[in-house]
Amino acid sequence: MSSSDIFISETIGTAVLILLGGGVCAAVTFKRSKAFNAGWVAIAFGWGFAVLTGAYIAAKSGAHLNPAVTIGLAIKGGIEWSQVPVYFGGEMLGAMIGAVLVWITYYGQFQAHLSDPEVLADHTGEEGLVDQSAAPSAGPVLGIFSTGPEIRNAVQNLATEIIATTVLVLSILTLGLSDNGKGVGVIGTLLVALVVTGIGLSLGGPTGYAINPVRDLGPRIVHALLPLRNKGGSDWGYAWIPVVGPLIGGALAGGIYQVAFA
Structure with missing residues (x-):
């Protein structure tokens, strides 16, 4: 498979993932x-x-849609390391496109929400402007674009993302992904979707379960760039956790696979 095929497939697939x-x-x-x-x-x-x-x-590119999955597969030997940057590039671009499409789809709702006095009540100062000193981390729509912790503890938050991503990637690696990266097939794809649902229900409560670096970083960048009045900050102080945690989790899953299942 050519690099352009991988890039296009991952871009479109990740864009749809983030859009939905x-x-x-x-x-x-x-x-x-x-x-x-x-x-x-x-x-x-x-x-x-x-x-x-x-x-x-x-499906054509193996449907990684997630750098953590790409890393896990590379460690397993399912793809060449030279293909990893191509996958990363497509996944990142797709995530940003998907976030923009969410904004377009809900444009009217964004405008109404960000001008609603009740929504702004906890984020405004005496002059009716967003008080960035009072709410510097998370604006009233940041949760649509990216994740954030319920309890802000860097060690716990990082550990949660590592654990959840390890479960995700290990489940993918053990579903029988072929060494040429062709994917798990129709039933395998359905099972991965159910695993993601289960992770959300069981492990998503503490941090919102990014379990995918571009799922969080791409939309967070879009949030920072979009012309949304009263949107608040993009919480860049937390942004490293949903990037680093899933990458560690993907690598850990690849290592576990090599030791236990290869």
Whole structure:
């Protein structure tokens, strides 16, 4: 498979993953959405279906959609290390495109939400402007784009992302991905989507389960760049955790596979 085939496949698949995953977060967040307040179960299943759809679309490249998966496969020997930057590039670009598509899809809801006095009440100062000193970390729509911890403890947050990603990548590696990176097939893809749903329900509570560096970093960059009035900060102080944690988890899963299953 050529580098261009890998890049295009991963870009499109990851874009759809983020569009549907970020879309369910937006649907649950916005009051002017029919899915408002649908809850965590809706988000977990929404992300599971997002993985399922993106993976089917990107089947040609093996549907990594996630640098942690790419790292795990490279350690396993399923892909050449020379292909890793190509996968990373497509995954990152796709994540940013998907985040922009979420903004376009929910444009009216973003505008209404960010001008709602109730939404801004906890983020504004006396002059009606966003008080960045009071809420420097997370604006009122950041959760649609990227993850954040319920309890801010760097060690725990990092450990949570490592553990959750190790479960994800190890499940993929042991589902029988062929050494040429062709993927797990129709049933295997469905099982991976169910694993993602299970991780969300069981391990997603502490940090929002990024378990994918580009799933968090790409949309966070888009949040920082989009012209959204009153959006607040992008929480760059936390941003390294959902990048480093999943990469460590992917490498750890690859190592466990080599020791226990190879």
